[in-house]
Amino acid sequence: MAIELSDELIELEERAWQEQQHGALTVKTANAVQDAITAHAEATGQNRYEVEKELKRVVRHPKPDE
Incomplete structure (x- = not known):
């Protein structure tokens, strides 16, 4: 099953x-991402860990066609 991500989550x-790359990650931003991952996983019935893993892959290591 492919992991579905929302534009907002990305x-x-x-x-x-x-x-994070600029050494300026705030607790507010980090919490917002974690809360959004949890909410998205629950709303879509996906595994929270798999959602976070795919989200980080898409943002940090995108494939050429993404």
């Missing part, structure tokens, strides 16, 4: 990743 992770 945007939150992109913001967190940018902050």
Whole structure:
């Protein structure tokens, strides 16, 4: 089963990743991402760990066609 991600979830992770790369990740941003991952996983019936893993892969290591 393919993991489904929302645009909002991807945007939150992109913001967190940018902050992290600049050494400026805030607790507020990190919590927002974690809360959104949990809510998305629950709403879609997906495994929370798998959602987070795929989200990080898509944002940090995208395939050329993504």
